[in-house]
Amino acid sequence: MIKQELNILHDKGYMNMTDKRLVIEAALLDCEESLQECYNLIDNNLSHKQKYNVLQNINISLTILKLMKESH
Numbered sequence: 001m002i003k004q005e006l007n008i009l010h011d012k013g014y015m016n017m018t019d020k021r022l023v024i025e026a027a028l029l030d031c032e033e034s035l036q037e038c039y040n041l042i043d044n045n046l047s048h049k050q051k052y053n054v055l056q057n058i059n060i061s062l063t064i065l066k067l068m069k070e071s072h
Contacts, residue, residue, distance in 0.1 A: 012026075012030065013026075025069070028065055028068055028069050029069075031061075031065055032062060032065045032066070032069070035058050035061050035062050035065070036062065038058060039055060039058045039059070039062070042054055042055055042058070043055060
């Protein structure tokens with residue numbers, strides 16, 4: 001399982017980064033973009049009842065990521 005994650009990091013270019021802070025910032029940005037894309041897809045394609053809890057959870061995650069990015 002770890003090899004799969006390392007391959008993903010390598011494909012994203014993280015393995016070439018030497019500054020730990022840059023790795024974290026890039027990873028947070030990727031997470032934010034991915035969550036926002038999921039949020040938008042769910043918001044556009046599911047009925048209100050189906051999407052409410054999922055969108056609320058994604059929104060909380062996006063808020064946490066934003067706070068983490070702003071904290072350093």
